[in-house]
Amino acid sequence: MISVQQLLLRQGDFELSQxxxxxxxxxxxxxxxxxxxxxxxxxxxxxxxxxxxxxKIWIDGDEITRTPPAQRQIGYVPQDSSLFPTMKVHRQxxxxxxxxxxxxxxxxxxxxxxxxxxxxxxxxDRYPRGLSGGERQRVALARALSFRPRLLCLDEPLSxxxxxxxxxxxxxxxxxxxxxxxxxxxxxxxxxxxxELGTVHFRLDKGQVRSVGCEDSSxxxxxxxx
Amino acid sequence: xxxxxxxxxxxxxxxxxxxxxxxxxSDMSSLLADERVRxxxxxxxxxxxxxxxxxxxxxxxxxxxxxxLGSESMTQRLGQQSPGCHRLFNWARYFIDTLLDIxxxxxxxxxxxxxLVLFQTSAGRWLDQRTGELFASLGYAGIRGITYEIPAVxxxxxxxxxxxAVRTMRNTFEQIxxxxxxxxxxxxxxxxxxxxxxxxxxxxxxxxxxxxxxxxRSLGEFGPILIFAGTARMKTEVLxxxxxLNFQFGNLRGAVSASLILVTLAIVVLILxxxxxxxxxxxxxxxx
Numbered sequence: 375m376i377s378v379q380q381l382l383l384r385q386g387d388f389e390l391s392q393x394x395x396x397x398x399x400x401x402x403x404x405x406x407x408x409x410x411x412x413x414x415x416x417x418x419x420x421x422x423x424x425x426x427x428x429x430k431i432w433i434d435g436d437e438i439t440r441t442p443p444a445q446r447q448i449g450y451v452p453q454d455s456s457l458f459p460t461m462k463v464h465r466q467x468x469x470x471x472x473x474x475x476x477x478x479x480x481x482x483x484x485x486x487x488x489x490x491x492x493x494x495x496x497x498x499d500r501y502p503r504g505l506s507g508g509e510r511q512r513v514a515l516a517r518a519l520s521f522r523p524r525l526l527c528l529d530e531p532l533s534x535x536x537x538x539x540x541x542x543x544x545x546x547x548x549x550x551x552x553x554x555x556x557x558x559x560x561x562x563x564x565x566x567x568x569x570e571l572g573t574v575h576f577r578l579d580k581g582q583v584r585s586v587g588c589e590d591s592s593x594x595x596x597x598x599x600x
Numbered sequence: 601x602x603x604x605x606x607x608x609x610x611x612x613x614x615x616x617x618x619x620x621x622x623x624x625x626s627d628m629s630s631l632l633a634d635e636r637v638r639x640x641x642x643x644x645x646x647x648x649x650x651x652x653x654x655x656x657x658x659x660x661x662x663x664x665x666x667x668x669l670g671s672e673s674m675t676q677r678l679g680q681q682s683p684g685c686h687r688l689f690n691w692a693r694y695f696i697d698t699l700l701d702i703x704x705x706x707x708x709x710x711x712x713x714x715x716l717v718l719f720q721t722s723a724g725r726w727l728d729q730r731t732g733e734l735f736a737s738l739g740y741a742g743i744r745g746i747t748y749e750i751p752a753v754x755x756x757x758x759x760x761x762x763x764x765a766v767r768t769m770r771n772t773f774e775q776i777x778x779x780x781x782x783x784x785x786x787x788x789x790x791x792x793x794x795x796x797x798x799x800x801x802x803x804x805x806x807x808x809x810x811x812x813x814x815x816x817r818s819l820g821e822f823g824p825i826l827i828f829a830g831t832a833r834m835k836t837e838v839l840x841x842x843x844x845l846n847f848q849f850g851n852l853r854g855a856v857s858a859s860l861i862l863v864t865l866a867i868v869v870l871i872l873x874x875x876x877x878x879x880x881x882x883x884x885x886x887x888x
Binding site for chain 1: 777779784786787789790793797798
Protein backbone atom coordinates (compact mmCIF):
# COMPACT_ATOMS: atom_id res chain seq x y z
CA MET A 375 0.00 0.00 0.00
CA ILE A 376 1.26 3.45 -0.96
CA SER A 377 -0.15 6.03 1.38
CA VAL A 378 0.12 9.82 1.17
CA GLN A 379 -1.34 11.65 4.15
CA GLN A 380 -1.92 15.39 4.57
CA LEU A 381 0.88 16.24 2.17
CA LEU A 382 1.67 19.96 2.07
CA LEU A 383 3.90 21.51 -0.55
CA ARG A 384 4.50 25.20 -1.21
CA GLN A 385 6.30 26.61 -4.20
CA GLY A 386 6.02 30.38 -4.51
CA ASP A 387 2.32 31.16 -4.93
CA PHE A 388 1.51 27.55 -5.81
CA GLU A 389 0.40 25.25 -3.02
CA LEU A 390 -0.69 21.64 -2.69
CA SER A 391 -2.30 21.18 0.68
CA GLN A 392 -3.89 18.34 2.61
CA UNK A 393 -3.22 15.86 -0.20
CA UNK A 394 -4.25 12.38 0.94
CA UNK A 395 -4.73 9.21 -1.06
CA UNK A 396 -3.91 5.52 -0.94
CA UNK A 397 -2.86 3.15 -3.70
CA UNK A 398 -3.37 -0.58 -3.04
CA UNK A 399 -0.38 -2.87 -3.52
CA UNK A 400 0.22 -4.10 -7.10
CA UNK A 401 -2.44 -1.83 -8.51
CA UNK A 402 -2.15 0.52 -11.47
CA UNK A 403 -3.08 4.00 -10.31
CA UNK A 404 -3.90 6.75 -12.77
CA UNK A 405 -3.57 10.39 -11.75
CA UNK A 406 -5.21 12.97 -13.99
CA UNK A 407 -5.64 16.71 -13.69
CA UNK A 408 -5.49 19.95 -15.61
CA UNK A 409 -2.16 21.34 -16.83
CA UNK A 410 -0.47 23.21 -13.98
CA UNK A 411 -2.53 21.46 -11.33
CA UNK A 412 0.67 20.08 -9.73
CA UNK A 413 0.68 16.44 -10.89
CA UNK A 414 4.41 16.37 -11.70
CA UNK A 415 5.20 18.26 -8.50
CA UNK A 416 3.26 15.67 -6.51
CA UNK A 417 5.00 12.80 -8.30
CA UNK A 418 8.43 14.33 -7.70
CA UNK A 419 7.58 14.81 -4.02
CA UNK A 420 6.75 11.11 -3.73
CA UNK A 421 10.06 10.27 -5.46
CA UNK A 422 11.92 12.52 -2.99
CA UNK A 423 13.01 15.06 -5.59
CA UNK A 424 11.09 17.86 -3.87
CA UNK A 425 11.06 18.64 -0.20
CA UNK A 426 7.57 18.71 1.22
CA UNK A 427 6.53 21.19 3.90
CA UNK A 428 4.25 18.80 5.76
CA UNK A 429 2.47 15.45 5.74
CA LYS A 430 3.72 11.89 5.49
CA ILE A 431 4.36 9.29 2.80
CA TRP A 432 4.42 5.52 3.40
CA ILE A 433 5.33 2.61 1.16
CA ASP A 434 4.41 -0.86 2.40
CA GLY A 435 4.20 0.46 5.95
CA ASP A 436 7.63 2.18 5.86
CA GLU A 437 7.56 5.92 6.29
CA ILE A 438 9.72 7.51 3.59
CA THR A 439 8.81 11.19 4.07
CA ARG A 440 12.41 12.23 4.83
CA THR A 441 14.17 9.31 3.12
CA PRO A 442 16.63 10.35 0.38
CA PRO A 443 15.46 9.50 -3.16
CA ALA A 444 18.19 6.86 -3.52
CA GLN A 445 16.75 4.81 -0.64
CA ARG A 446 13.04 5.05 -1.45
CA GLN A 447 13.01 2.15 -3.93
CA ILE A 448 10.88 4.15 -6.34
CA GLY A 449 11.41 3.90 -10.09
CA TYR A 450 10.80 7.17 -11.91
CA VAL A 451 10.19 7.76 -15.61
CA PRO A 452 10.00 11.49 -16.40
CA GLN A 453 8.00 12.86 -19.30
CA ASP A 454 11.08 13.45 -21.46
CA SER A 455 12.63 10.10 -20.41
CA SER A 456 15.86 11.91 -19.34
CA LEU A 457 18.19 9.21 -20.56
CA PHE A 458 21.88 9.62 -19.76
CA PRO A 459 23.35 11.01 -23.01
CA THR A 460 26.81 9.44 -22.66
CA MET A 461 25.74 5.88 -21.71
CA LYS A 462 24.83 3.07 -24.04
CA VAL A 463 21.36 1.60 -23.53
CA HIS A 464 22.53 -1.57 -21.73
CA ARG A 465 24.51 0.52 -19.23
CA GLN A 466 21.56 2.88 -18.70
CA UNK A 467 19.38 -0.08 -17.78
CA UNK A 468 22.04 -1.54 -15.50
CA UNK A 469 22.75 1.85 -13.85
CA UNK A 470 20.38 1.40 -10.90
CA UNK A 471 21.86 -2.04 -10.18
CA UNK A 472 25.44 -0.84 -10.68
CA UNK A 473 25.14 1.89 -8.05
CA UNK A 474 23.37 -0.54 -5.72
CA UNK A 475 26.24 -3.00 -5.95
CA UNK A 476 24.63 -5.83 -7.91
CA UNK A 477 27.14 -8.27 -9.44
CA UNK A 478 27.93 -8.04 -13.12
CA UNK A 479 26.21 -11.39 -13.76
CA UNK A 480 23.03 -10.24 -12.01
CA UNK A 481 23.08 -7.00 -13.96
CA UNK A 482 23.60 -8.75 -17.29
CA UNK A 483 20.80 -11.22 -16.62
CA UNK A 484 18.33 -8.53 -15.57
CA UNK A 485 19.19 -6.28 -18.54
CA UNK A 486 18.58 -9.19 -20.93
CA UNK A 487 15.31 -10.05 -19.21
CA UNK A 488 13.99 -6.46 -19.35
CA UNK A 489 15.28 -5.87 -22.88
CA UNK A 490 13.44 -8.97 -24.01
CA UNK A 491 10.19 -8.00 -22.24
CA UNK A 492 10.31 -4.46 -23.61
CA UNK A 493 11.55 -5.48 -27.05
CA UNK A 494 14.69 -3.36 -27.01
CA UNK A 495 17.32 -6.08 -27.38
CA UNK A 496 18.31 -4.68 -30.79
CA UNK A 497 19.23 -1.26 -29.40
CA UNK A 498 21.17 -2.33 -26.28
CA ASP A 499 24.45 -1.26 -27.85
CA ARG A 500 23.27 2.16 -28.97
CA TYR A 501 23.48 5.60 -27.39
CA PRO A 502 20.21 7.48 -26.64
CA ARG A 503 20.93 9.96 -29.41
CA GLY A 504 19.02 8.80 -32.45
CA LEU A 505 16.54 6.56 -30.62
CA SER A 506 12.87 7.12 -31.42
CA GLY A 507 10.46 8.48 -28.81
CA GLY A 508 8.99 5.03 -28.20
CA GLU A 509 12.43 3.44 -27.85
CA ARG A 510 13.53 6.12 -25.43
CA GLN A 511 10.49 5.53 -23.22
CA ARG A 512 11.04 1.76 -23.23
CA VAL A 513 14.66 2.29 -22.19
CA ALA A 514 13.59 4.70 -19.45
CA LEU A 515 11.02 2.16 -18.29
CA ALA A 516 13.57 -0.67 -18.25
CA ARG A 517 16.00 1.55 -16.34
CA ALA A 518 13.37 2.40 -13.72
CA LEU A 519 12.34 -1.25 -13.31
CA SER A 520 15.88 -2.69 -13.22
CA PHE A 521 16.31 -2.69 -9.44
CA ARG A 522 12.78 -4.02 -8.77
CA PRO A 523 11.25 -0.86 -7.23
CA ARG A 524 8.33 -0.97 -4.83
CA LEU A 525 6.59 1.82 -6.75
CA LEU A 526 6.93 2.91 -10.37
CA CYS A 527 6.12 6.58 -11.05
CA LEU A 528 5.39 7.43 -14.69
CA ASP A 529 5.03 11.07 -15.70
CA GLU A 530 3.03 11.18 -18.93
CA PRO A 531 5.21 8.51 -20.53
CA LEU A 532 3.08 8.22 -23.67
CA SER A 533 2.19 11.87 -24.29
CA UNK A 534 4.79 12.60 -26.97
CA UNK A 535 4.24 9.40 -28.97
CA UNK A 536 2.28 8.76 -32.15
CA UNK A 537 -0.96 6.73 -31.93
CA UNK A 538 0.56 3.42 -33.05
CA UNK A 539 3.52 3.59 -30.66
CA UNK A 540 1.26 4.76 -27.86
CA UNK A 541 -1.09 1.84 -28.38
CA UNK A 542 1.83 -0.65 -28.36
CA UNK A 543 3.36 0.87 -25.25
CA UNK A 544 0.01 0.95 -23.47
CA UNK A 545 -0.27 -2.83 -23.92
CA UNK A 546 3.34 -3.24 -22.90
CA UNK A 547 2.87 -1.18 -19.73
CA UNK A 548 -0.05 -3.34 -18.66
CA UNK A 549 1.90 -6.53 -19.35
CA UNK A 550 5.01 -5.28 -17.55
CA UNK A 551 3.06 -4.11 -14.50
CA UNK A 552 1.60 -7.58 -14.13
CA UNK A 553 4.79 -9.53 -14.86
CA UNK A 554 6.88 -7.36 -12.53
CA UNK A 555 4.13 -7.19 -9.87
CA UNK A 556 4.89 -3.54 -9.28
CA UNK A 557 2.58 -0.82 -8.01
CA UNK A 558 2.32 1.98 -10.59
CA UNK A 559 1.39 5.64 -10.28
CA UNK A 560 0.88 6.97 -13.81
CA UNK A 561 0.14 10.59 -14.75
CA UNK A 562 -1.75 11.09 -17.98
CA UNK A 563 -4.02 13.53 -19.78
CA UNK A 564 -5.50 10.82 -21.95
CA UNK A 565 -8.80 9.46 -20.59
CA UNK A 566 -8.74 6.35 -22.80
CA UNK A 567 -5.21 5.55 -21.67
CA UNK A 568 -6.31 6.02 -18.08
CA UNK A 569 -9.28 3.70 -18.44
CA GLU A 570 -7.33 1.05 -20.33
CA LEU A 571 -4.46 0.91 -17.86
CA GLY A 572 -5.79 2.03 -14.51
CA THR A 573 -7.19 -0.10 -11.76
CA VAL A 574 -7.63 2.92 -9.50
CA HIS A 575 -8.14 6.49 -10.69
CA PHE A 576 -7.44 9.82 -9.03
CA ARG A 577 -7.96 13.39 -10.09
CA LEU A 578 -5.88 16.33 -8.87
CA ASP A 579 -8.06 19.40 -8.88
CA LYS A 580 -7.68 22.73 -7.06
CA GLY A 581 -4.87 21.36 -4.93
CA GLN A 582 -6.85 18.29 -3.84
CA VAL A 583 -6.66 14.65 -4.89
CA ARG A 584 -9.88 12.73 -5.04
CA SER A 585 -10.53 9.15 -5.98
CA VAL A 586 -12.75 8.93 -9.05
CA GLY A 587 -13.03 5.23 -9.69
CA CYS A 588 -11.59 1.81 -9.31
CA GLU A 589 -11.47 -1.43 -11.29
CA ASP A 590 -14.98 -2.43 -10.37
CA SER A 591 -16.48 0.89 -11.55
CA SER A 592 -17.92 0.77 -15.02
CA UNK A 593 -15.74 2.34 -17.71
CA UNK A 594 -18.45 4.86 -18.54
CA UNK A 595 -18.69 6.12 -14.99
CA UNK A 596 -14.94 6.42 -14.66
CA UNK A 597 -14.67 8.24 -17.99
CA UNK A 598 -17.37 10.68 -16.90
CA UNK A 599 -15.65 11.53 -13.64
CA UNK A 600 -12.15 11.68 -15.16
CA UNK B 601 29.99 42.06 -39.27
CA UNK B 602 30.40 45.73 -38.51
CA UNK B 603 33.13 47.91 -39.98
CA UNK B 604 34.72 48.06 -36.53
CA UNK B 605 34.73 44.26 -36.36
CA UNK B 606 36.54 44.06 -39.68
CA UNK B 607 38.99 46.71 -38.49
CA UNK B 608 39.68 44.71 -35.32
CA UNK B 609 40.31 41.48 -37.26
CA UNK B 610 42.61 43.39 -39.61
CA UNK B 611 44.48 44.78 -36.60
CA UNK B 612 45.11 41.27 -35.19
CA UNK B 613 46.32 39.97 -38.56
CA UNK B 614 48.47 43.07 -39.14
CA UNK B 615 50.17 42.69 -35.74
CA UNK B 616 51.02 39.05 -36.42
CA UNK B 617 52.27 39.81 -39.93
CA UNK B 618 54.42 42.66 -38.60
CA UNK B 619 55.95 40.33 -35.98
CA UNK B 620 56.75 37.68 -38.55
CA UNK B 621 58.21 40.28 -40.91
CA UNK B 622 60.32 41.89 -38.19
CA UNK B 623 61.97 38.70 -36.93
CA UNK B 624 63.77 36.43 -39.35
CA UNK B 625 64.73 32.76 -39.10
CA SER B 626 68.30 33.51 -38.04
CA ASP B 627 66.98 35.55 -35.07
CA MET B 628 64.72 32.68 -34.16
CA SER B 629 67.41 30.00 -34.49
CA SER B 630 69.94 32.02 -32.48
CA LEU B 631 67.28 32.51 -29.79
CA LEU B 632 66.54 28.79 -29.70
CA ALA B 633 70.26 28.00 -29.54
CA ASP B 634 70.40 29.88 -26.24
CA GLU B 635 70.26 27.38 -23.37
CA ARG B 636 68.50 29.94 -21.14
CA VAL B 637 65.71 30.41 -23.68
CA ARG B 638 65.29 26.65 -24.08
CA UNK B 639 64.98 26.46 -20.28
CA UNK B 640 62.29 29.15 -20.30
CA UNK B 641 60.36 27.26 -23.01
CA UNK B 642 60.48 24.03 -21.02
CA UNK B 643 59.56 25.78 -17.78
CA UNK B 644 56.65 27.49 -19.56
CA UNK B 645 55.35 24.20 -20.95
CA UNK B 646 55.66 22.36 -17.63
CA UNK B 647 54.40 25.15 -15.36
CA UNK B 648 51.45 25.94 -17.63
CA UNK B 649 50.46 22.27 -17.72
CA UNK B 650 50.65 21.94 -13.92
CA UNK B 651 48.75 25.22 -13.43
CA UNK B 652 46.06 24.10 -15.90
CA UNK B 653 45.67 20.69 -14.18
CA UNK B 654 45.39 22.40 -10.77
CA UNK B 655 42.89 24.85 -12.25
CA UNK B 656 40.71 21.99 -13.51
CA UNK B 657 40.94 20.27 -10.15
CA UNK B 658 39.40 23.39 -8.59
CA UNK B 659 37.15 24.39 -11.49
CA UNK B 660 35.23 21.14 -12.04
CA UNK B 661 33.69 20.79 -8.55
CA UNK B 662 33.36 24.56 -8.03
CA UNK B 663 31.77 25.13 -11.44
CA UNK B 664 29.39 22.22 -10.86
CA UNK B 665 28.34 23.44 -7.43
CA UNK B 666 27.82 27.03 -8.61
CA UNK B 667 25.79 25.84 -11.59
CA UNK B 668 23.64 23.40 -9.64
CA LEU B 669 23.14 25.64 -6.59
CA GLY B 670 21.77 28.27 -8.95
CA SER B 671 19.56 25.82 -10.82
CA GLU B 672 15.78 26.09 -10.93
CA SER B 673 15.30 22.85 -9.00
CA MET B 674 17.55 24.03 -6.15
CA THR B 675 15.83 27.43 -6.08
CA GLN B 676 12.47 25.67 -5.84
CA ARG B 677 13.66 23.38 -3.05
CA LEU B 678 15.00 26.25 -0.97
CA GLY B 679 12.06 28.49 -1.77
CA GLN B 680 9.76 25.82 -0.40
CA GLN B 681 11.67 25.44 2.84
CA SER B 682 12.24 29.04 3.86
CA PRO B 683 12.24 32.34 1.98
CA GLY B 684 14.83 33.67 4.47
CA CYS B 685 17.15 30.75 3.82
CA HIS B 686 16.63 31.25 0.09
CA ARG B 687 17.67 34.91 0.29
CA LEU B 688 20.75 34.09 2.40
CA PHE B 689 21.70 31.32 0.00
CA ASN B 690 21.40 33.62 -3.02
CA TRP B 691 23.46 36.28 -1.29
CA ALA B 692 26.21 33.75 -0.50
CA ARG B 693 26.17 32.53 -4.11
CA TYR B 694 26.56 36.06 -5.50
CA PHE B 695 29.35 36.71 -2.99
CA ILE B 696 31.29 33.60 -4.05
CA ASP B 697 30.66 34.48 -7.69
CA THR B 698 32.07 37.98 -7.21
CA LEU B 699 35.03 36.63 -5.26
CA LEU B 700 35.88 34.33 -8.16
CA ASP B 701 35.91 37.33 -10.50
CA ILE B 702 38.55 39.17 -8.49
CA UNK B 703 41.60 37.45 -10.05
CA UNK B 704 40.11 38.23 -13.48
CA UNK B 705 39.49 41.94 -12.91
CA UNK B 706 42.50 42.76 -10.72
CA UNK B 707 45.52 44.28 -12.47
CA UNK B 708 48.07 41.45 -12.86
CA UNK B 709 50.71 43.33 -10.85
CA UNK B 710 48.28 43.59 -7.93
CA UNK B 711 47.79 39.80 -8.00
CA UNK B 712 51.59 39.41 -7.83
CA UNK B 713 51.97 41.90 -5.00
CA UNK B 714 49.09 40.29 -3.08
CA UNK B 715 50.72 36.86 -3.41
CA LEU B 716 54.06 38.27 -2.30
CA VAL B 717 52.50 39.94 0.74
CA LEU B 718 50.58 36.76 1.57
CA PHE B 719 53.85 34.83 1.76
CA GLN B 720 55.31 37.46 4.08
CA THR B 721 52.72 36.63 6.74
CA SER B 722 53.64 34.06 9.40
CA ALA B 723 51.39 31.43 7.81
CA GLY B 724 52.86 32.19 4.39
CA ARG B 725 56.43 31.99 5.66
CA TRP B 726 55.64 28.70 7.40
CA LEU B 727 54.23 27.25 4.16
CA ASP B 728 57.21 28.63 2.22
CA GLN B 729 59.64 26.90 4.62
CA ARG B 730 57.72 23.59 4.66
CA THR B 731 57.60 23.57 0.86
CA GLY B 732 61.39 24.04 0.74
CA GLU B 733 61.85 21.16 3.19
CA LEU B 734 59.49 18.98 1.14
CA PHE B 735 61.43 19.59 -2.06
CA ALA B 736 64.75 18.98 -0.23
CA SER B 737 63.43 15.66 1.09
CA LEU B 738 62.44 14.74 -2.48
CA GLY B 739 65.95 15.51 -3.67
CA TYR B 740 65.25 18.92 -5.23
CA ALA B 741 67.36 21.00 -2.90
CA GLY B 742 67.53 23.74 -5.55
CA ILE B 743 63.94 24.67 -4.83
CA ARG B 744 64.11 26.35 -1.43
CA GLY B 745 60.50 27.34 -1.00
CA ILE B 746 57.73 29.03 -2.94
CA THR B 747 58.56 32.73 -3.28
CA TYR B 748 61.04 33.48 -6.11
CA GLU B 749 61.16 29.79 -6.95
CA ILE B 750 59.42 27.61 -9.56
CA PRO B 751 56.39 26.95 -7.29
CA ALA B 752 55.80 30.73 -7.32
CA VAL B 753 55.60 30.67 -11.12
CA UNK B 754 52.99 27.90 -10.98
CA UNK B 755 51.03 29.54 -8.15
CA UNK B 756 50.97 32.91 -9.95
CA UNK B 757 49.73 31.25 -13.15
CA UNK B 758 47.20 29.12 -11.26
CA UNK B 759 45.75 32.09 -9.32
CA UNK B 760 44.55 33.79 -12.49
CA UNK B 761 43.98 30.75 -14.73
CA UNK B 762 41.73 28.95 -12.21
CA UNK B 763 39.24 31.84 -12.22
CA UNK B 764 38.84 31.49 -16.01
CA ALA B 765 38.56 27.70 -15.71
CA VAL B 766 35.83 28.00 -13.04
CA ARG B 767 33.84 30.37 -15.29
CA THR B 768 34.13 27.93 -18.20
CA MET B 769 33.10 24.91 -16.12
CA ARG B 770 30.21 26.78 -14.55
CA ASN B 771 28.86 27.75 -17.98
CA THR B 772 29.33 24.17 -19.14
CA PHE B 773 27.37 22.65 -16.26
CA GLU B 774 24.68 25.35 -16.48
CA GLN B 775 23.96 24.20 -20.02
CA ILE B 776 23.71 20.54 -19.04
CA UNK B 777 20.17 19.54 -18.07
CA UNK B 778 20.12 18.46 -14.41
CA UNK B 779 17.09 16.17 -14.81
CA UNK B 780 19.12 13.03 -15.69
CA UNK B 781 21.14 13.58 -12.49
CA UNK B 782 17.90 13.77 -10.51
CA UNK B 783 16.67 10.59 -12.15
CA UNK B 784 20.00 8.97 -11.21
CA UNK B 785 19.24 9.80 -7.55
CA UNK B 786 15.95 7.89 -7.76
CA UNK B 787 17.83 4.95 -9.25
CA UNK B 788 19.95 4.70 -6.12
CA UNK B 789 22.93 6.91 -6.97
CA UNK B 790 24.55 9.16 -4.38
CA UNK B 791 25.01 12.83 -5.27
CA UNK B 792 28.67 12.09 -6.04
CA UNK B 793 27.73 9.17 -8.33
CA UNK B 794 25.15 11.33 -10.12
CA UNK B 795 27.86 13.94 -10.66
CA UNK B 796 30.68 11.61 -11.68
CA UNK B 797 28.70 9.08 -13.74
CA UNK B 798 26.04 11.28 -15.32
CA UNK B 799 27.04 14.97 -15.36
CA UNK B 800 30.82 14.78 -15.71
CA UNK B 801 30.96 12.61 -18.87
CA UNK B 802 28.63 15.12 -20.56
CA UNK B 803 31.01 17.96 -19.72
CA UNK B 804 34.14 16.60 -21.40
CA UNK B 805 34.24 19.26 -24.11
CA UNK B 806 33.90 21.95 -21.45
CA UNK B 807 36.73 20.30 -19.51
CA UNK B 808 38.97 20.40 -22.60
CA UNK B 809 38.01 24.04 -23.18
CA UNK B 810 38.68 24.95 -19.52
CA UNK B 811 42.04 23.17 -19.58
CA UNK B 812 43.22 24.87 -22.76
CA UNK B 813 41.94 28.26 -21.64
CA UNK B 814 43.77 27.87 -18.30
CA UNK B 815 46.88 26.66 -20.13
CA UNK B 816 46.86 29.54 -22.62
CA ARG B 817 46.13 32.08 -19.86
CA SER B 818 49.05 30.71 -17.85
CA LEU B 819 51.32 30.94 -20.88
CA GLY B 820 50.57 34.63 -21.27
CA GLU B 821 50.84 35.41 -17.55
CA PHE B 822 53.54 37.96 -16.80
CA GLY B 823 52.75 40.54 -14.09
CA PRO B 824 52.22 38.20 -11.13
CA ILE B 825 55.25 36.10 -12.16
CA LEU B 826 57.45 39.19 -12.41
CA ILE B 827 56.54 40.28 -8.87
CA PHE B 828 56.11 36.95 -7.09
CA ALA B 829 58.62 34.67 -8.85
CA GLY B 830 61.09 37.18 -10.26
CA THR B 831 62.90 36.88 -13.59
CA ALA B 832 65.97 34.86 -12.58
CA ARG B 833 67.46 33.24 -15.68
CA MET B 834 67.63 29.43 -15.59
CA LYS B 835 65.49 29.54 -12.46
CA THR B 836 62.09 31.24 -12.81
CA GLU B 837 62.27 32.56 -16.35
CA VAL B 838 59.30 31.65 -18.51
CA LEU B 839 58.63 32.72 -22.11
CA UNK B 840 56.70 35.86 -21.16
CA UNK B 841 59.60 36.98 -18.99
CA UNK B 842 62.05 36.11 -21.80
CA UNK B 843 60.20 38.65 -23.96
CA UNK B 844 60.47 41.21 -21.15
CA LEU B 845 64.16 40.55 -20.43
CA ASN B 846 65.15 40.76 -24.09
CA PHE B 847 63.20 43.99 -24.48
CA GLN B 848 64.77 45.44 -21.31
CA PHE B 849 68.26 44.69 -22.62
CA GLY B 850 67.49 46.37 -25.94
CA ASN B 851 67.28 43.12 -27.89
CA LEU B 852 64.06 43.87 -29.75
CA ARG B 853 64.62 41.11 -32.33
CA GLY B 854 65.07 38.59 -29.50
CA ALA B 855 61.91 39.89 -27.79
CA VAL B 856 59.89 39.59 -31.00
CA SER B 857 61.28 36.09 -31.68
CA ALA B 858 60.30 34.98 -28.15
CA SER B 859 56.88 36.57 -28.71
CA LEU B 860 56.49 34.55 -31.91
CA ILE B 861 57.17 31.33 -29.99
CA LEU B 862 54.39 32.38 -27.57
CA VAL B 863 52.07 33.23 -30.47
CA THR B 864 52.78 29.89 -32.17
CA LEU B 865 52.11 27.92 -28.97
CA ALA B 866 48.89 29.85 -28.34
CA ILE B 867 47.67 29.27 -31.92
CA VAL B 868 48.47 25.54 -31.69
CA VAL B 869 46.51 25.29 -28.42
CA LEU B 870 43.55 27.22 -29.83
CA ILE B 871 43.43 25.04 -32.97
CA LEU B 872 43.66 21.87 -30.87
CA UNK B 873 40.80 23.11 -28.69
CA UNK B 874 38.64 23.87 -31.69
CA UNK B 875 39.35 20.43 -33.16
CA UNK B 876 38.72 18.58 -29.90
CA UNK B 877 35.51 20.42 -29.19
CA UNK B 878 34.24 20.35 -32.76
CA UNK B 879 30.50 19.67 -32.78
CA UNK B 880 29.94 21.12 -29.30
CA UNK B 881 26.85 23.23 -29.01
CA UNK B 882 24.86 25.06 -26.42
CA UNK B 883 22.09 22.51 -26.64
CA UNK B 884 21.48 19.74 -24.16
CA UNK B 885 24.13 17.07 -24.05
CA UNK B 886 27.78 17.76 -24.59
CA UNK B 887 28.74 21.33 -24.13
CA UNK B 888 31.66 23.64 -24.73
